[in-house]
Amino acid sequence: MDLPSSDLAALLFKLMPGLLAATVFHALTPYPKRDLFDRLVNALIFTMVAQLVVVCLGWILVVVGSLVGPIGPWNETAEFVWGALAGLVIGVAWSHVVNNGYAHRLLQRWGTTKKISSATEWHWAFNERTSWIVLVLKDRRRLMGWPRLFPDQPGVGHFLLEEPAWYLADGREARLYGVNRMLIDAAEVAAVEFMRFADDETFVRHSQEIDQVHRILVECQEGKEDEQQGHEAKPVNEPKRQPGRECATSGE
Secondary structure: OOOOHHHHHHHHHHHHHHHHHHHHHHHHOOOOOOOHHHHHHHHHHHHHHHHHHHHHHHHHHHHHHHHHOOOOOOOHHHHHHHHHHHHHHHHHHHHHHHHHOHHHHHHHHOOOOOOOOOOOHHHHHHHHOOOOEEEEEOOOOEEEEEEEEOOOEOOEOEEEEEEEEEEOOOOOEEEOOOOOEEEEEHHHEEEEEEOOOOOOHHHHHOHHHHHHHHHHHHHHHHHHHHHHHHHHHOOOOOOOOOOOHHHHHHHO
């Protein structure tokens, strides 16, 4: 149903605080933008919260004006300005709550939900604990570095690693001292490993087991490489033996 221009303008005027809050929220969080209906629902919810804030603020300002003297008129223009400011503040505040998972952590502690506040498990893994990472590339090479930036979605965008170093097959570390930062295409990454710090309690307590497992993995990797080289060295098409040639040779 088509709305008259005057009614549409009045509707947008009423929804402006919620639209501003929703715009700020999507700009500061990795959540993807949904369809038009969901956006309108979010705008209505944010608008309701912003209107509650404006009503409380207007009541406080009226009380203050009655005590210290008139500050200014409280009219539709004042409500619009304060509503827009409330929408911006609500959008920033809710983005901070969602990005840090405050609400979901509290609800998880109460046993209300098992879900996470991040848009995907990908974002949760990077935001839960900042540490050195190892990018396992599709060609089996392993690159370690500090993740300054990471893509919003796996397989799309780039990783920005600081102090990069290659992990060799024998477990040695080849640091690229001449490289400050390195961009890696996320489409070339098969897996991401999150490293422990050297002073981590688990790392210190199980250092011998970690070294033993590391040697086993290196031996397995070398065995796979030797097997692959053996298959590559084997001729693809072996010449067919002529019938009766072996018998003739043995008879000689």
